Amino acid sequence: MRQTKQCPKCGSRDILYFANDGFMDSSSKGIAVGLTVFSNVNVERYICCGCGYTEQWVAKQDIEELRRSRKAMPIG
Ligand SMILES: [Zn+2]
Numbered sequence: 001m002r003q004t005k006q007c008p009k010c011g012s013r014d015i016l017y018f019a020n021d022g023f024m025d026s027s028s029k030g031i032a033v034g035l036t037v038f039s040n041v042n043v044e045r046y047i048c049c050g051c052g053y054t055e056q057w058v059a060k061q062d063i064e065e066l067r068r069s070r071k072a073m074p075i076g
Pocket residue numbers: 007008009010011012048049050051052053
């Protein structure tokens with residue numbers, strides 16, 4: 001949705017963008033990768049108002065920090 005400005009599931013163009021707001025995480029903004037609030041990674045979200053599909057993006061410079069998270073589970 002970030003590139004196409006259109007929902008890949010239902011085709012709607014009624015898309016909302018949220019900068020790192022944290023509303024989908026109960027305890028903190030972004031994804032907690034450490035023990036303190038200072039080690040969170042920013043997450044940008046795109047939400048389709050047509051069907052509720054949500055797309056989330058992490059900045060490339062934050063990906064190595066995510067790899068070090070104890071919660072990370074590589075599936076490849
Ligand atoms: Zn949709």
